[in-house]
Amino acid sequence: MPPRLEPSDAEWRRVSPKQIGVELLGSVISIVVTLAVAIVAFNLGAGWVALVAAAIAASSLVMAAFVPRRVRAYGYQLREDDLLFRRGLLFQRFVAVPYGRMQLVDVNRGPLARLMGLSDLKLVTAAATTGVSIPGLTEDAATELRDHLVELAESRRVGL
Template identity: 45%
Template sequence: MTDDAPAVRAPGDPFDPPGLEWSRVSGKLVTARLVPSLTTVGLLAVVGAVVALATGAAWVWVFPTFFVLLALWLLWLVPRQVHAIGYAERADDLLIRKGIMFRTLVVVPYGRMQYLDVQRGPLTRALGLASLQLHTASAGTDASIDGLPAEVAERLRDQLAARGEARLAGL
């Protein structure tokens, strides 16, 4: 089965409600997540190799080897994680799903949104990406969508804010 093939869902799967069109985040999020991770892991591998060369002890090569294997694992894992992120807008709420092994589905009713943040760091700005953070009255709500194209994040922020105000006015 390829990554592009749709996953087989069991009837009544709570992570894939029927009739929803899921929107995906930008594939550039893979780069935004890999650059800092691989930079750190790469530097640790180089330091480990320098120490191994300086000491001449064969067992010290375990450390740079570990970091190289960690880098390879990140190269495999991060694209799969990014591919699993999606969001869907319904009439009364926004759904955000994440995860492959440990899956999460967050449902945020528009009337419960207090405010929305659009965040862009230096790397995400260079890639044309932004993150949208939704804040509700519940401190435990982790409602954020990373890796949105900047114009989509701004449009979504304005659209969700308008829907939230409309639902709040109806209370």
């Protein structure tokens, strides 16, 4: 019987709550930059550019209000044959990445995430649509998970 692609009843592992701070800080930087563009454009007499920049800043502010809930929606499960990742509020996305199909497991640390002691774990397969990036893992958890997934991937590829 093929493995189930639906989420199992197992416990979802969540990302660090510090990821909320990383995403909010990124939103604040974006809002400040677009407001600065709006102010400069308005002072230079480009009212329509100022209006567009202000609208972008306003929409970024609205999106920032959803950051805490969006981060709480991130989760992953290590199942017998694959890693299952979920994300999304309105449009939920579940991606199952078979261990034997993983070609690259990469740990990324951007400047804001590094400031908070967090990392992103990126899984790449041959299929472009199954690439997964798990944000908001602590540096130790990302390194440990990367090593575990590489070990699983190598053991599953031996049988191919």
